[in-house]
Amino acid sequence: MARQLHFNLFLHDTGHHEASWRLPESDPRANLSLEAHQHLARIAEDAKFDSVFLADSPVLWSDPGRRPSGKLEPTLLLAALAVGTSRIGLIATASTSYNDPYNLARRFASLDHLSKGRAGWNIVTTAGDSAARNFGLEHQPSHKTRYERADEFLAVSTKLWDSWADDAVVADKDAGVHARQDRVRGIDHRGTFFRVNGPLNLPRSPQAHPLLVQAGSSEDGKEFAAKWAEAIFTAQPTLGESQAFYADLKRRAAAAGRDPDHVIILPGIVPVIGDTEVEARELDAELDRLIAPRYAVTQLAETLRVDPERLKLDDQLPADLPSEDEIEGAKSRYTLIVDWARRDNLTVRELIGRLGGGRGHRTFTGTPVQVADTIQHYFDNGAADGFNIMPAVLPSGIEAFASKVVPILRERGLFRTEYEGSTLREHYGLPRPVNQFTTADSAPGRSAS
Amino acid sequence: MARQLHFNLFLHDTGHHEASWRLPESDPRANLSLEAHQHLARIAEDAKFDSVFLADSPVLWSDPGRRPSGKLEPTLLLAALAVGTSRIGLIATASTSYNDPYNLARRFASLDHLSKGRAGWNIVTTAGDSAARNFGLEHQPSHKTRYERADEFLAVSTKLWDSWADDAVVADKDAGVHARQDRVRGIDHRGTFFRVNGPLNLPRSPQAHPLLVQAGSSEDGKEFAAKWAEAIFTAQPTLGESQAFYADLKRRAAAAGRDPDHVIILPGIVPVIGDTEVEARELDAELDRLIAPRYAVTQLAETLRVDPERLKLDDQLPADLPSEDEIEGAKSRYTLIVDWARRDNLTVRELIGRLGGGRGHRTFTGTPVQVADTIQHYFDNGAADGFNIMPAVLPSGIEAFASKVVPILRERGLFRTEYEGSTLREHYGLPRPVNQFTTADSAPGRSAS
Numbered sequence: 001m002a003r004q005l006h007f008n009l010f011l012h013d014t015g016h017h018e019a020s021w022r023l024p025e026s027d028p029r030a031n032l033s034l035e036a037h038q039h040l041a042r043i044a045e046d047a048k049f050d051s052v053f054l055a056d057s058p059v060l061w062s063d064p065g066r067r068p069s070g071k072l073e074p075t076l077l078l079a080a081l082a083v084g085t086s087r088i089g090l091i092a093t094a095s096t097s098y099n100d101p102y103n104l105a106r107r108f109a110s111l112d113h114l115s116k117g118r119a120g121w122n123i124v125t126t127a128g129d130s131a132a133r134n135f136g137l138e139h140q141p142s143h144k145t146r147y148e149r150a151d152e153f154l155a156v157s158t159k160l161w162d163s164w165a166d167d168a169v170v171a172d173k174d175a176g177v178h179a180r181q182d183r184v185r186g187i188d189h190r191g192t193f194f195r196v197n198g199p200l201n202l203p204r205s206p207q208a209h210p211l212l213v214q215a216g217s218s219e220d221g222k223e224f225a226a227k228w229a230e231a232i233f234t235a236q237p238t239l240g241e242s243q244a245f246y247a248d249l250k251r252r253a254a255a256a257g258r259d260p261d262h263v264i265i266l267p268g269i270v271p272v273i274g275d276t277e278v279e280a281r282e283l284d285a286e287l288d289r290l291i292a293p294r295y296a297v298t299q300l301a302e303t304l305r306v307d308p309e310r311l312k313l314d315d316q317l318p319a320d321l322p323s324e325d326e327i328e329g330a331k332s333r334y335t336l337i338v339d340w341a342r343r344d345n346l347t348v349r350e351l352i353g354r355l356g357g358g359r360g361h362r363t364f365t366g367t368p369v370q371v372a373d374t375i376q377h378y379f380d381n382g383a384a385d386g387f388n389i390m391p392a393v394l395p396s397g398i399e400a401f402a403s404k405v406v407p408i409l410r411e412r413g414l415f416r417t418e419y420e421g422s423t424l425r426e427h428y429g430l431p432r433p434v435n436q437f438t439t440a441d442s443a444p445g446r447s448a449s
Numbered sequence: 450m451a452r453q454l455h456f457n458l459f460l461h462d463t464g465h466h467e468a469s470w471r472l473p474e475s476d477p478r479a480n481l482s483l484e485a486h487q488h489l490a491r492i493a494e495d496a497k498f499d500s501v502f503l504a505d506s507p508v509l510w511s512d513p514g515r516r517p518s519g520k521l522e523p524t525l526l527l528a529a530l531a532v533g534t535s536r537i538g539l540i541a542t543a544s545t546s547y548n549d550p551y552n553l554a555r556r557f558a559s560l561d562h563l564s565k566g567r568a569g570w571n572i573v574t575t576a577g578d579s580a581a582r583n584f585g586l587e588h589q590p591s592h593k594t595r596y597e598r599a600d601e602f603l604a605v606s607t608k609l610w611d612s613w614a615d616d617a618v619v620a621d622k623d624a625g626v627h628a629r630q631d632r633v634r635g636i637d638h639r640g641t642f643f644r645v646n647g648p649l650n651l652p653r654s655p656q657a658h659p660l661l662v663q664a665g666s667s668e669d670g671k672e673f674a675a676k677w678a679e680a681i682f683t684a685q686p687t688l689g690e691s692q693a694f695y696a697d698l699k700r701r702a703a704a705a706g707r708d709p710d711h712v713i714i715l716p717g718i719v720p721v722i723g724d725t726e727v728e729a730r731e732l733d734a735e736l737d738r739l740i741a742p743r744y745a746v747t748q749l750a751e752t753l754r755v756d757p758e759r760l761k762l763d764d765q766l767p768a769d770l771p772s773e774d775e776i777e778g779a780k781s782r783y784t785l786i787v788d789w790a791r792r793d794n795l796t797v798r799e800l801i802g803r804l805g806g807g808r809g810h811r812t813f814t815g816t817p818v819q820v821a822d823t824i825q826h827y828f829d830n831g832a833a834d835g836f837n838i839m840p841a842v843l844p845s846g847i848e849a850f851a852s853k854v855v856p857i858l859r860e861r862g863l864f865r866t867e868y869e870g871s872t873l874r875e876h877y878g879l880p881r882p883v884n885q886f887t888t889a890d891s892a893p894g895r896s897a898s
Contacts, residue, residue, distance in 0.1 A: 021620075021627065028620035028627065032562050032652065034532070058551055060650040064617070064628035070651040073552075073559040079525040080563050083483070083532035098549065102507055102583040103522075110522040113481050114529050133646035134551040168513070171470075171477035176741040178470065178477065179513035197582035201509040202519045203481065292625040 005379055005415045006386025006428055008051045008091070008233075008266055009044040011037060015393035016270055018067050019290030023393060030394075031068035034080055040395055041081045044088055047402035048416050050427040051089030051120060053213075053233070053388070054078065058098050059131040066295035075107045082115035089424030091120030091213055096153040097146050098126055098135050102196055105157040108210040109202045117206030117423030122213040122233065123224075125150050143331065147220040149193045154212075154228050156194050158436065159187040161209040163199035165438045179203070185437060208433040211424050217245065217332040226252030230430050231264040233388045235333070237340060237362055242267050242383035264428050267378065268388040272365040273400040280365045287392060288353045296352040303334060313349040317341050363392075368404035375405070376414060454828055454864045455835025455877055456855075457500045457540070457682075457715055458493040460486060464842035465719055467516050468739030472842060479843075480517035483529055489844055490530045493537055496851035497865050499876040500538030500569060502662075502682070502837070503527065507547050508580040515744035524556045531564035538873030540569030540662055545602040546595050547575055547584045551645055554606040557659040558651045566655030566872035571662040571682065572673075574599050592780065596669040598642045603661075603677050605643050607885065608636040610658035612648035614887040628652070634886060657882040660873050666694065666781040675701030679879050680713040682837045684782070686789060686811055691716050691832035713877050716827065717837040721814040722849040729814045736841060737802040745801040752783065762798040766790050812841075817853035824854075825863060 013031035014020040021028045030036035041052050054074035062069050074092035081090060090111065094104055112119035125146035132140040141149070168183035187198035214221070214229035225232050232249060236242035245267075250260035272287075274280030293313060301308035305327065310318050317338065327334045341351045354363065364374050378384040391397020409415040421427055462480035463469040470477045479485035490501050503523035511518050523541035530539060539560065543553055561568035574595035581589040590598070617632035636647035663670070663678035674681050681698060685691035694716075699709035721736075723729030742762060750757035754776065759767050766787065776783045790800045803812065813823050827833040840846020858864040870876055 019625075022622045022625060024622075026622075028622060029618070034563050038532075058555070058650070060633070060648050063630065064613075064633045065626050065630050067627055068620075069628065070613075070618075072562060072651070073556050075525055076528040076556055076559045076563065079528040080532050083487075083529050099552065100547065100584055103548065106507070107522050107525055110525045113521060114483050114525065130646070133644070135549055136644045164513075164519075169478070169519075171517075173471045173473075173475075173477060176468075176471060176739070177514050178516055179518065181512065181514050184509070184513045195582070195585045197579070199509050201507070202521070290625070 002413050003379075004429075005375065005409060006264060006266065007044075007047075007049045007415070008053050008089075008231075008386070008388045009040065009049050009398055010053050010055070010233075010268065010388050010390045011040055012055070012390070012394065013068050015397055016390040017287045017392040018296070019287050019292075020393045021068055022290045023286075025396065026393070028068060031070055032072065034077075036395075037072075037077060037081060038084055040398060041085050041088060043395060043398050043402055045085050047398075047406050048419055049088060049389075050386070051091050051211075051424055052078075052081070053091040053120070053122060054093060055122075056093035056095075057124075057126055057128075057131055058095060059128065059134055062299060063295050066292065066299075075111055078119075079111055079114055082111070082118065086116075087118075087419045087422065087427075089118045089120055089211065089427055090115055091122055091211065091424075093122040093124055095124050095126040095131075096150040097141065098131065099153075101153050101156040101194055102160065102198075102200075104153075105160040106200060106202060108157075109161060109200060109205045112205035112207050112210055113202065117425075119205070119207065120211035120213050120231070120424055122215060123150060123154070123228070124215070143218065143220060147224055150224060151227070152191045152193045155191070156187070156189050156196050158209065158433075159189060160196070160198055160200040161204065162435045162437050163187055164203045165435060166204050166208075169203050183438075204435070207423050207425050208435070211428065211430070221332065222249060222252060225249060226256045226258070226263070229263060230425070231266060231428060234265065234267050235336060235362075236267045236383075237336070239378060239381070239383055242362075242378060243381065246383050262430055264385045264430070266386050266388045267362060267384050268390050269375070270363040270390045270392050271371050271397065271401055271405070272363065272392050273368060273371055273397065273404060274365075275367065277366055277370070280367065283393070284365045291352060293349070293352060296355070297348065300337075300348070300352060300355070303337065311348045313352075314347050316345060316347055317351070368400070368408060371401070371405050372408040372412075375409065376412065379414065451862050452828075453878075454824065454858060455713055455715065456493075456496075456498045456864070457502050457538075457680075457835070457837045458489065458498050458847055459502050459504070459682075459717065459837050459839045460489055461504070461839070461843065462517050464846055465839040466736045466841040467745070468736050468741075469842045470517055471739045472735075474845065475842070477517060480519050481521065483526075485844075486521075486526060486530060487533055489847060490534050490537060492844060492847050492851055494534050496847075496855050497868055498537060498838075499835070500540050500660075500873055501527075501530070502540040502569070502571060503542060504571070505542035505544075506573075506575055506577075506580055507544060508577065508583055511748060512744050515741065515748075524560055527568075528560055528563055531560070531567065535565075536567075536868045536871065536876075538567045538569055538660065538876055539564055540571055540660065540873075542571040542573055544573050544575040544580075545599040546590065547580065548602075550602050550605040550643055551609065551647075551649075553602075554609040555649060555651060557606075558610060558649060558654045561654035561656050561659055562651065566874075568654070568656065569660035569662050569680070569873055571664060572599060572603070572677070573664070592667065592669060596673055599673060600676070601640045601642045604640070605636070605638050605645050607658060607882075608638060609645070609647055609649040610653065611884045611886050612636055613652045614884060615653050615657075618652050632887075653884070656872050656874050657884070660877065660879070670781065671698060671701060674698060675705045675707070675712070678712060679874070680715060680877060683714065683716050684785060684811075685716045685832075686785070688827060688830070688832055691811075691827060692830065695832050711879055713834045713879070715835050715837045716811060716833050717839050718824070719812040719839045719841050720820050720846065720850055720854070721812065721841045722817060722820055722846065722853060723814075724816065726815060726819070729816065732842070733814045740801060742798070742801060745804070746797065749786075749797070749801060749804070752786065760797045762801075763796050765794060765796055766800070817849075817857060820850070820854050821857040821861075824858065825861065828863065
């Protein structure tokens, strides 16, 4: 069979366009509705998507006036979505800067058990002082420190997930032995950021551990991804940038001693689909018209670290913006926005329109065939192994994609008509992780007492 | 209508008796099975129980050989159980010593939103060095420190839950205003243990916040419960002790300025039900026969802080045990066990049999009428507002209770035949909490920007 596309649906209440909640069709309280999320997950599962995904940060993200800003905690929401779905993968974002590895490793192991092998973890280090201030800090740790902690967090987590051998539980009623004590081990981790004894209080899960997903694209972020990530979400506004990122990450993965085919690259795409080009452009224009500039300017100024007074709607960006080196966190996003505005000579108003739609991701407005053509073009030209689908409006955008774009890609033999595997990793064609302790005689750690 | 009983089902895979997993009927992997938990929750909901409850600790609790020791994280498991149930309350245990208030307050707010007002939090401070060693500490913080942190944790959490006024979200599509900025406030908490800016990234939930549940019965634990708890689980082996505890807690709640009727006291009961007394006693004996003494002695020695070699199966406990003052954590449990063994002159083997069944809770072996009589006797004599039902064997123990004991109590007019309210707090007859910020003009904190 030909190489196959992979699709993830990025769940985002009424859609990724910031004004989507204002459309007449939208439920402006969908962000808090289990039923709205269940509906989206079922559409994606019916279309045989690999996974659904929730972004997250432990802070009130945006001005609560601007758009629905309340966010249900993703691991809980996905645990609820595991009921009523049976095949689709469930990827939750969680921060390595503002969690303890024992608790978080356990939540993901629990999600993997509950969902019978469908858990994924989008690993983030959480940029921004406002999140830090919810956790006893005045300022966020430096970019470098956050990534060092993330690396150790993953080392601890994988040890915890491997602390039970796959054959530890014997459940021998006659002998009165539930698990073999010598197959359950403490991890005795002593590092820079963490000291964790273990073992985890859960047997190894169906997938061994959640699919590891990552999205940073700074230098530190890419090195982290090359070492740990099995799937990568990325914002690349053009084909050329996407190709360069794809080649770079595959090269880095190989350099880290990994099989590059085991790192799945999924650029984001914001499809705005109409039966005709005119219809698609009309939806696009309606959405941009609904953006309230007062909120958007404030947020842009915050991202760019400039006084909001200096951003004039019909002027270009000020010339004297800080350099990426001066930005602690969300570096890649900062550079992406500035480069984009400069390259296309955008006014602040135009930049806000583009960011309101795709937040730096590739927005594509067109007919189903045009969207399918674009996806195939990326896929065939070393720019993507699949896509992170970010509909501007939900649920209509994913309904249109599932009913109109997916059948075209199936006709071309590029996307599954049925699930073949049962776990998330199987959907992405990835192997189940080997247990780091039970393969070697020199297993670290002590046995549990 | 007469005063009504309240029932909570304490979920515990194959049952509260430690050997229950060895019975021919038991699924020894039920601890990891969503379906097994769904089955139990549905039985309890069909019987119109107020709630189900999961205990927890962020550590491998017992010897993995002894019994099923893997535990799915309770907030995730209850989020999954929220789907497929619609009325029953969902109470998860979580530690104030090994969580951050921002993250935990958010998980409980998420569970309350997802379940439409059915979340409860059993607040624990987590005794034991082994848990501490999963979180960077060599030893647990002192009992006093743990309770001081718990008190501040609750102060932070309630501020976060109140950081959105109930009327904050307006979702005004025409005006392009989703929430009123002046009704969403930072909390600017600066305390001994925590500094948290807020606001929470979730609007106020259906119940305002989860039902607050507590189970400590040390001096610190009882003072904490009197201040914060709306429902109290407690282990009281005799009627007299239960009456004394009941009166003491109601008195302490009144002294703390609260309505004693708003503190629901729920002693644990381990019913072992047979259609005849002989049948009930046979089940009891079969369970005790299945206890493997090698594991039980080790655990008892750990609880009592003595060398396991000093515990002889057919002798009584050594005379020179440490005093409660020397025990850091689980003080009340320690004293309960020692007093019980001394009062009844139990051998180690007999003590193990009693602990294996109810772990210090009231075990009651008998016919459905005898169980119903005991419950009513406690309820009518100032010893209980309801019970935490802890069947020795699951699911058969809750099936027997629901089908045989509940109808008797209904005939006597003591237990509901239908749910009247929709939230967990409504089931327990408790008022929805008032928002501490929006009732006063002098609202602390700044408005969110």
